[in-house]
Amino acid sequence: MAEQKNKILRIESFLIKINSIISRILNIKIQWVVAIAFCFAIQTSLADPLIIVIDPPKVNATRVEKNIIDIPASVSYIGQEKIQLGTEQVGLDESMNQVPGVFFLNRYNYAQDLRVSIRGFGARSSFGIRGIKIIVDGIPETLADGQGSIDGVDIGSIYKINVIRGPSSSLYGNASGGAILIETERGSKLPFIELRNSYGDFNLNKQQFKIGGETENLNYLLNISNTSVDGYRNNSEFENKQFNGRFEYSLSASSSIVSTIHHTDQPLANDPGGITAEDVVANPRQARAQNLNFQTGEKVKQTRFGLVYKTQLGKNQDIEVRTYNTDRDFSNKLPFQNGGIVNLDRSFYGGGLKYTEKSNLGKYQNRLLLGIDYDRQDDNRSRYNNLLGIKGTQTLQQNELITSLGTYFQNETKLNDMAEITLGIRHDDIAFDVTDNFLADGDDSGKINLSEFSPMIGVSVKTSSNTNIYATASKAFETPTTTEFANPSGGGFNQAIKPQKSTNYEIGIKTFNSKYRFEAAIFQIDVEDELTPFEDSEQPGRTFFENAGSSDRRGLEIIDIRPLYDQFEFATTYTYSDFKFNHFRNASGVIYDGKRIPGIPKNLLNFDLSWSNDSGSYANLDTTFTGEFYADNSNQAKVDSYIVSNLRLGRNFIRNDLDIGFYLGVNNIFNEEYNSNIRINAYGNRYFEPAPKQNIFFGITVNKKFPG
DSSP: OHHHHHHHHHHHHHHHHHHHHHHHHHTSOHHHHHHHHHHHHHHHHHSOTTOOOOOOOEEOTTSSOEEGGGSSSEEEEEOHHHHHTTOOOSOGGGTOTTOTTEEEEOSSOTTTOOEEEETTBTTTOSSSEESEEEEETTEESBOTTSEEOSTTOOGGGEEEEEEEESOOHHHHSSOSSEEEEEEEOOOOSSOEEEEEEEEETTTEEEEEEEEEEEOSSEEEEEEEEEEEEOOSSTTOOEEEEEEEEEEEEEOSSSEEEEEEEEEEEEEEEEOOOOBOHHHHHHOTTOOOHHHHHTTOEEEEEEEEEEEEEEEEEETTEEEEEEEEEEEEEEEEEOSSSTTOEEEEEEEEEEEEEEEEEEEEETTEEEEEEEEEEEEEEEEEEEEEEEETTEEEEEEEEEEEEEEEEEEEEEEEEEOSSSEEEEEEEEEEEEEEEEEEOOGGGOOOOEEEEEEEEEEEEEEEEEEETTEEEEEEEEEEEEOOOTTTTEETTEEEEOTTOOOEEEEEEEEEEEEEOSSOEEEEEEEEEEEESOEEEEEOTTSTTOEEEEEOSEEEEEEEEEEEEEEETTTEEEEEEEEEEEEEEEEOBOTTOOBOTTOBOTTOOSEEEEEEEEEEOTTSEEEEEEEEEEOOEESSTTSOSEEOOEEEEEEEEEEEEEETTEEEEEEEEEESTTOOOOEEEEOTTOGGGOOEEEOOSSEEEEEEEEEEEOOO
16 A cells, blocks of 8 residues: 555656646747647658558548547547457446546446546536436437537447537537547448346446347347346345347338437445545445435336438538437436436437538638537426335426527638638527416526627648647536526525636647557636525435636646557647636635636646457456546545556357357456545535545457358
8 A cells, every 4th residue: 555655646746747847838928839839740650661551531520420530629539449359338437537637427226327627627527417418329419508428329339439628519519528429330231140148246247239220221230238236335225127129120221210229227226425534434335324314215117219310402512400309217216315306207208400511711721511400408307305215295496498499500621731720500499487386486487598699710731641730719508407496595596606618728639540640739717607506405315506706727638659579559648628617706705716727637647558369358458547536626525546447358159150258357456545526515524435446357258140
């Protein structure tokens, strides 16, 4: 343990020196940084004449297909092998460790959902995902009010993930932090059946059954999974069953329709709750007594249907039409009596239209993108007293209707062989309408209408065949969700809180070739009316929200991936986050000016070493250093830094049409003591949710192909 702590101290000392350099860089005028990046790009591209240029992956992060290197924004790509090969497949964090700027908490509390933050946006979330747009196969998993979740995403059938790091409101609307775009797996040309079983500590048991294939006009894939685990802490049991189907039918050489269906049945997800630092020392596996008494946890059933139709109107004109419907039944028990049982019946549906056209604007090559999104969220919410796990008297019954209408425009103009300029703007109208159907305590019905413009401008300059630099400026907004609009004094909306708005400035460099991949981005984000959580002393365990006056975020993100010899690949990812409140006086009059925004480490460093050979053997070792951060606005509750290493290895055997794979994983190899989740501004200093020490999982995959 002492040796481990000394390693942490050495890393912290090293990062303090880096911070000093970064702070100086971030204070340099932007034109000097551009000049430095430009010179570095030229030097990099000319450093080795034997470098072979390879095509970067094409992604749809900007709603049109484009080489990732040419996009004037920070975009990351994660492929199927990284997501599925030998992984536990219980959380997105397993495959996204090479994405800078992204920080995960809450992997082991399934009742709260994985907490994802990009450049600090999303860190405030008490459950679910905030400030980040989640889209699966073109269909939103983020609601009209901005709240998202991934409990309706089957990791075992994900084909690839694209991550936009930074404000993306000009394309996706209500999202300050960025977007996570998920595409599910397609069937292979040869029909196949695949079975996958995983087992592990804490009674982890996961079975998967997958079939797929392709006919002349139809590509199909179906995946069924069943997951159960007792969890590391008391009262953290979890069960989840999922069905995922994707069917793509070619109507003609230029038209296709994709139909997706997903069903989640999660009958059990218990919540052990946050505990104090003293409780962690006494017994990290214990649940909060209040959570045990009130039998806290949640149940979810969700079914999602989606249709996406694509066609070409002409050689250079494309249209995409989508529609979807999601039904969700949700209930949970919270660790208090008054209104501590929640039932939610939700219907979420909508659609969109996108038109793209390639043409010439005078002598310049040009691509135009026009689109419209409509989303409607209809929630019937009721609350009852929690009488030690038994439903008591009703305390609330209201209908929450949220409609969102967004129209967007983006234009890409290629000025010459080197430079391209991108202009975009989006307008969103979002209406919140609550109808109070529980009138015993008065009528708290009300409406809130919000309207926002989100412009952006980006410039990309190709300094060589494999290196681009870019600069971008954009604005974004983020509304409170219906949960965040909750009124501490009763039903209806909390009229005191407002949407948060942000202005983003960013410059970056991207190099992509056969010898290495390098990316770096420097950004500054100015935020007004930052939404931040707090717990009311009268209702401990329930989270409410308020606005901070203003805050700023300055940061640096670096990723370097390169092969080592023939069979090894080494990736280094570093994130520096200097996020502070500028002006913030809370409702009680406490001033937090100059305090660091809680929930985000200043330093995040990851090393990832992968090995594979032609015989089918592979191994991966990833190590993440998470610097210290704070759990509260006053910066009095400090979360110590920690280092966590994970190992996975396996072997695939191919015999004719049969592919058999064995895999083994070890999480937290060196038994680091750390907290997997931090509850921001929790009442009674109950900030901490301890993570398990070393734990093991293993499994087998059998894939049988059927030649035609």
